């Protein structure tokens with residue numbers, strides 16, 4: 543009985559969110575992607591509760607309503623481990639904006655992060671979606687890449703150095719609540735070619 547009720551509740555929540563995100567002209571549907579351990583759920587905690595949360599690696603994607611100023615956002619936090627990455631594309635279709643979070647202090651994993659980022663940037667199905675890249679954990683000063691170094695490693699100059707870019711890079715520390723606010727404002731203010 544309990545599992546049936548849980549199933550019904552999940553179904554109603556899912557349907558309501560999907561209806562709301564696809565019908566409201568004011569909706570901004572943001573999907574958080576990036577490798578595991580990058581800081582996506584930490585960002586979700588900042589946006590939803592304005593505090594630092596600690597959580598286990600994300601299993602099931604979770605959706606949250608966030609209000610920034612007068613703008614209502616639907617933010618989806620999704621897992622970054624290899625299996626969960628298979629879901630990204632499916633969720634991208636229901637999103638009008640993306641935040642790609644990466645750990646700028648984990649140099650060994652930057653090629654892996656670049657590989658996933660490039661798959662998204664080169665994906666023809668999401669060509670009109672603005673993407674905010676949050677290079678997180680710059681508070682790990684001993685190992686964190688600087689902005690120029692990161693731009694070089696990610697090889698994203700072609701996306702940044704254009705008139706009216708759809709990609710923006712911000713160096714930040716989500717745990718210290720620094721460096722990402724301007725990027726989020728930029729993302730919210732991007733007009734979308736489709737859906738809006």
Ligand SMILES: Nc1nc2c(ncn2[C@@H]2O[C@H](COP(=O)(O)OP(=O)(O)OP(=O)(O)O)[C@@H](O)[C@H]2O)c(=O)[nH]1
Nearest residue numbers: 578579580581582583584599600622679715716717
């Ligand atoms: N030093 C530092 N650590 C951070 C920062 N942001 C997040 N972390 C830590 O990084 C770890 C992973 O953060 P999560 O937010 O769970 O990472 P995630 O991207 O959601 O990971 P998955 O759910 O596995 O995909 C946690 O221990 C966080 O406290 C930051 O700005 N600086």
Ligand SMILES: [Mg+2]
Nearest residue numbers: 582583599600
């Ligand atoms: Mg997570």
